[in-house]
Structures are given as C-alpha cells and as structure tokens.
Amino acid sequence: MSELTNLTLADARDKLAAKEITSVELTEAHVAAVEAGRSLNAFVTETPEKALEMAEASDARRPKGEAGAMEGLPIAIKDLFCTEGVQTTAGSHILEGFKPTYESTVTANLWRDGAVMLGKLNMDEFAMGSANITSHFGAVKNPWKRSDGSNAELVPGGSSGGSASAVAARMALAATGTDTGGSIRQPASFCGIVGIKPTYGRCSRWGVVAFASSLDQAGPMTRTVRDAAIMLGSMAGFDPKDSTSVDREVPDFEAALTGDVRGLKVGIPREYRIDGMPAEIDRVWQQGIDWLKDAGAEIVDVSLPHTRYALPAYYIVAPAEASSNLARYDGVRYGLRVPGKTLNEMYENTRAEGFGQEVKRRVMIGTYVLSAGYYDAYYLKAQKVRTLIAKDFEEAYRQCDVVLTPTAPSTAFAIGEKQDDPIAMYLNDVFTVPASMAGLPGISVPAGLGDDGLPLGLQLIGRPFDEETVLKVAGVMETAAGFTARPAALAAEPA
Template sequence: MSNLTHLTIAQALKSMDKGEFTATELTQAHIEAMAARRSLNAYITETPELALGQAKAADDRRRAGTAGGLEGIPLGIKDLFCTKGVLTTAASHILDGFTPQYESTVSANLLKAGAVTLGKLNLDEFAMGSSNMTSHYGAVENPWKRTSDPAARLVPGGSSGGSAAAVSARIAMGATGTDTGGSIRQPAAFCGITGIKPTYGRCSRWGIVAFASSLDQAGPMARTVEDCALMLNAMAGHDPKDSTSAPMPVPDFAKALTGDIRGLKVGIPLEYRPDGLNAEVLKVWEQGIEWLRAAGATPVEISLPHTKYALPTYYIVAPAEASSNLARYDGVRFGLRVPGTSLDDMYKKTRAAGFGKEVRRRIMIGTYVLSAGYYDAYYAKAQKVRRMIAEDFRKAFETVDVILTPTAPSAAFGMGENMDDPVTMWLNDVFTIPTSLAGLPGLSLPAGLSSDGLPLGLQLIGRPFDEETVFKVAGVMESAAQFTAAPEGI
C-alpha cells in the first residue's frame, strides 16, 4: 500500500475510477505513512477514524456514480481552518480546547467534493512566521536534507510549513494553506512542491482564523500544478458569508493546462535582482526564462519601482490588522483562561500566557502604528504606498501576461539559523509580499536543486482573477523542469 502515497491526486482519481483500489485503501496507506513520519511534527491533530469513515462514504458514492471532483482524496487541513467537531488551535496556546461547531467554507467545499480529512496541520502561531518555528506545538521539520550535512534539521518555511512538509513527505496528497505575505509560496519552494495563492477574494475567508484580513487568502498545496488546479476548483467560489468574497465564476482551472503559451509575454522585473542575490537562485530564474522562451513566450523586462517599499509596508499593515483581529482573544468566551484578580488582570494574564513571542511582537507593532499620533505617520502612509505597489503591477500587466520571479531568496535554512534577528526572518518573504499587497494570484513551483540538494522555487504572478494563465504557464514550466526529486527515504 505504501506506493499509493506516491500517486498524484490526478493519478489517484483515475485509478479509483478504474477500480484499481478504493478510497479506503488509499486513506489507510496515508494513515500508516503519517504514523511512520510523525517525527516531522507536520500534524497537530490526526483524525484517522474520521478519515476512514469519510473514505468509506466516498467509496459508496463512487459505486453509486455520484463521485465528486476530489472523491476519496486524503488531504491535510491547515489548523487555521475551523473544522466542525475537530480541535482547531491556530498553533496557539490561547486556543487550547477550541472545538468549533461549524466548518470553514473552504474545508466544507472540499468535503462536498468528496475529499477525506486526515487531520489538522501544524503552522506558525496564528500564521505569523516564515519558518514554522513559532508554533506552540513545536517546530515542523522539513523532510529534505542537505547533502553536505544530512544531520542538520531544516525548516519547511512558514506559515504553512506543516502543509508543505506533509505533502512533500507523502503523508497527504494535498493540503490547504493560507497566504498573507508568502505563507503558501515560500514553504512550497522550501519543500519542493507546488502552491498557489489565488487572487484575494477567490476563496472565502469565512471560518479561517484571521491574521490580517485584507491580505489573508486560502489556497491549495500539492505536488503538481494539475493537482493544485483540481483542488482550487473545489475550494474557490463566492460565499455570501464573507463580504470580501468575490462574486466571480470559477473556471475549470485544470482545462487551462493546454501546454501552449506561444505569443504570451512574460515580465521579468528589474527590481527582483537585488545586489547579492543568491547565485543559485539567480541561475534557476534565468533557466526558467529560457524554458519559457523555448516554449514560444517572449520575456520582457519590466519595472515595479515601488517594490523596495513592499516589506516595510507589509510589516505595518499586517501587524495593524493582527492587533485588531487578535483583540478577541481575552479568555472570556473560548480557549485559554488564566484567572486574575480583576477582569483586566485576567485579560493580561491570559494573553501573556496564551500568545507566543512573535505574536506578541506583531500585536505590539500593530497597536503602536494604530495609536493616536502615529496612525497618519505609519498606517495611513503604508496604505498609500500599498496602492502605489498595486498600480505598478496594473501598469506592468498592460504589456505582459504573467510575471516570473524567484519565490524565496534562498533554499531552506536550518532550525536556529537566521532566527536571532526578526528582520532577517521577515526578509524571507521579500519576493512574495508585493504580490500579496496587490491581491494578485501567485504560484510557486519547484524548478531545480541547490548545490546542497535542496529545492529552489520560481514564482509566477498573474492578473487579478486570471489564475488560468498562471496555471497554463506553470504547466509548461513544470514540463520543462522535469522536477522528480523527492526527500531521501520518502
């Protein structure tokens, strides 16, 4: 049964339709693999009994001829999505014991499509981090190893590190992620898988624990471009419960994978070549440009002049929204409560005990930039710069169809490395944050290996609600890259 975990979603669907194996057998194989690779700490909560019950129901529907688009496919759900009757923690101590009585719209859509829930995946606390080291439930380990130092434990990226590690380690066929400033794309790059942050509003945010409401967006993570397209088809759609959900039709993203990109223009931004850019990252980027040229696309140099302001803009806007969103965690209604001598004392003690260091840092930054006397100087100005960044992209897309950049400035780094200085950690998202600020779709796919045998990813950025073109170009790049490497021993 172990070979079943190496199938892609598309392959598994075809094989189950042919009767080669059942959803129950596929799910059992993943449950066994999860147990064998528990040391990665990818899951916070495993739900094997729930999964097997859902798999049996999937088998019944397939026999009845009513199979959904993801019928019987075992997935992991990032523990930021509320799941009815299943512990939901956002990887934070402050949500201890929180078991929702409702299902997030995205996870409900996946269940309607027939997906099977293997469990809830680990993440950076409240999705705040680039390493998956800030989780209350411990760090997630990247299944990949350096060839020069196989004993070193590497980070999977963040915040969707548990999702990326689980898909890479073949203990989930796909996973949900959320992306605020790069939290789908950066871990996808670090773990050698594919992940897409759709256009803001493409997927409902209802039932997802909020970090920064104007930036958070759910998306799929899987091992191939086609698998991500299949997942996004199920996840996306307008939701009247979410005021930011766009009333847009959902195309069949998988049909966009035609393999034909002749005549398309691909933007290559000058500002994404900073001094000191990692030589291996640059080499993979240049290789990606050549793949697209060989396929009939035309690379075009473009300028996104306000890119250099994206990182400081993000780290004003996102913490400001986080400080507002996280004010609801007070020990009164749900989650952790630490008794105090007064209501204010209970608030202080609960939050001090419940929130980790990175979350407290961002709450304090956010509260500061929203405070009287500083709002105009910081938050209001950051919003103006954000509009300028979005305008840069709008102008660029007048002349190009898609934009190609690196996903991350390096390959995965070791646990404990680069972590003393929070600013150094925040720089992991330097290539992904501009896309998030503009609300655009961005996809990362594996494009090669570093000299140390670690995955390196490339990012494709598209026009608003034009995920189809992003998928089309990504499919061509995936075929050219022929990335078949996997973590050793998986």
C-alpha cells in the same frame, strides 16, 4: 503502501474512477504514512477514524454516480481552518482545545466534493512566521536534508510549513494552506512542491482564523500544477458569509493546462534582482526564462518601482490588522482563560500566557502603528504605498501576461539559524509580499536544486482572477523543469 502515497492527486482520482483502488485503501496507506512521519511534527491533530469513515462513505457514493471532483482523496488541513468538532488551534496555546461548532467554507467545499480529512496540520502561531518555528506545538521539520552529509534539521518555511512538509513527505496527497505575505509559496519552494495563492477574494475566508484580513487568502499545496488546479476548483467560490468574497464564476482550472504558451508575454521585473542575491537563485531564474522562451513565450523587461517598499509596508499593514483581529482572544468566550483578581488582570494573564513571542511582537507593532499620533504617519502611509504597488503591477500587465520571479531568496535554512533575528526572518518574504499587497494570484513551482541539494522554486504572478494563465504557464515550466527529486528518506522508494 508507498505505491499509493506516491500517487499524485490526479493519478489517484483516475485510479479511483477506474475502480483500480478504493478510497479506504488509499486512506489507510496515508494514515500509516502519517503515523510513520510523526518525527516531522507536521500534524497537530490526527483524525484517522474520521478519515476512514469519510473514505467508506466515499466508496459508497461512487457506485451511485455521486462522485465529486475530490472524491475519496485523502488530504490534510492547515490548523487555521475551523473544522466542526475537530480541534482548531491556529498553532497557539490560547486556542488549544477549541473545537468549533461550525465548518469553514473552504473545508466545507472540499467535503462537499468528496475529499477525506487526515487531520490538522501544524503551522506558525496565528500564521505569523516564515519558518514554522513559532508554533506552540513545536517546530515542523522539513523532510529534505542538505546534500553535504550534515544532518541539520531544516525549516519547511512558513506559516504553512506543516502543509508543505506533509505533502513533500507523502503523508497527504495535498493540503490546504493560507498565504498572507507568502505563507503558501515560500514553504512550497523550501519543500519542493507546488503552492498557489489565488487572487484575494477567490476563496472564502469565512471560518479561517484571521491574521490580516485584507491579505489572508486560502489556497492549495500539492505535488503538481495539475493537482493545484483540481483542488483550487473545489476550494474556490463565492461565499455570501464573507464580505470580501468575490462573486465570480469558478472556471475549470484544469482545462487551462493546455501546455501551449506561444505568444504569451512573460515579464521579468528588474527590481527583483536584489543586492547580494545568491548566484544559484539568479541561475534558476535565468533557467526559467530560457524554458519559457523555448516554449514560445515572449520575454519582456518590466518595472515594478515600488517593490522595495513592499516589505516595510507589509510589516505595518499586517501587524496592524493582526492587532485588531487578535483583540478577540481575551479568555472570556472561548479558548484559554488564566484567572486574575480583576477583569483587566484576567485579560493580561490570559494573553501573556496564551500568545507566543512572535505574536506578542506583532501585536505590539500593530498597536503602535494604529495609535493616536502614529496612524497617519505609519498605517495610512503604508496603505498609500500599497496602492502604488498595485498600480505598478497594473502598468506591468499592459506589457505582459504574467510576471516571473524567484519564490524565495534562499533554500531552506536550519532550525534556529535566524531565530534571534526577526528582520532576517522577515526578509524570507521579500519576493512574495508584493503580490500579496496587490491581491494578485501567485504560484511557486519547483524548478531545480540549489548547491546544497535543496529545492528552489520559481514564482509566477498573474492578473487579478487570471489563475488560468498562471496555471497554464506554471504547467509548461513544470514540464520543462522535470523536477523529480525527492527528500532523501523517500528517494530510495519507487516513484
């Protein structure tokens, strides 16, 4: 069974096409892996019967020449994507038991291309968090352990921590994630996998439970860059139901992986060398620079002067939009309802019981910055800063094709380690937030291990809608890194 769960998405696709394996065999192996990995708490809802039905249908389509780009490949879905008839909770008590009567566009695209659904993945409540500890369904555990012999349970990063954990632990070939300020890239770094946040507007947001509408973007979480290219090709596309979806042709992302970056310019932003940055982060960054230089890319220094304001501006814009979006959860139409003597009391009771502490904190911050007298001072100013951040990148791309930075300021930390310090938790997104504020594509690629034996990722940020260059450079960096390390529980198994 481990033979099948250790396949990459691309390898599994090729074996299915060559009729060496069936989708049912592949799916059964992953259903067993999901059951065996329950201690990680990566899944909120398992759908084994549905998975096997979809696999059987896939095996029946293939001989008719109807195989899609993701045909027969078992994947898992972050519980932020609405899935018809399957519970969708966004990690929150307020949506527990909610079964949508419709399918998100991204998942519909994946099913159209033949993918198989293993279940719905745990996540930080309403995607608010960087550690996957705010879920109503409990914390997700990272399958990795520190090399010092300590048995501390580590966070997988967030908010797509269930997705990262499931892919790293070989419970799914790949998974969907969403990224608002780093929620695909940071958990990818913590779990030693690949995660790409496409350009804002590349993937439809329709049917994805909203956190911050001007920032949220769906993307794939996989074990290789090639797998990310394959899956992104299925997820992306214009959607007339989403007013923020961009009407652009979806390129062949896999074809972009030429392995040749000669002549490309890679920008190194001086502002990303933050005070107190661990030596191991600086070391892996320098290693990435050397890899790309050796591959024939030209390294150039660039400046992104407003980087230092990105995080504080993000934590005004995102909570403001969350405050507006979460107003719809009132106990009237769907989800949890806690009765009260009056309508207002029912609203208060429902939201008090239905939302967790982090969601309440961000809703209160957002409501404050949007309130009369503070809107101009905070929200409007943050939007102006956001424009300046985007202009910084625009200027930098006059000198380079992609920007290379670390993904996260540390390796994975222990569950509970930063729980009582929201500011320390928010700093996890310091390297990922600027690309989100500018709506740019960014990818995290595993680049090595830290001093504690845990994965470290490097991030590449590209021009708007230039995922092809980002993937091309990421592929070269991945080859140079030769990252084959796996979580200890899997290390003894054959690769």
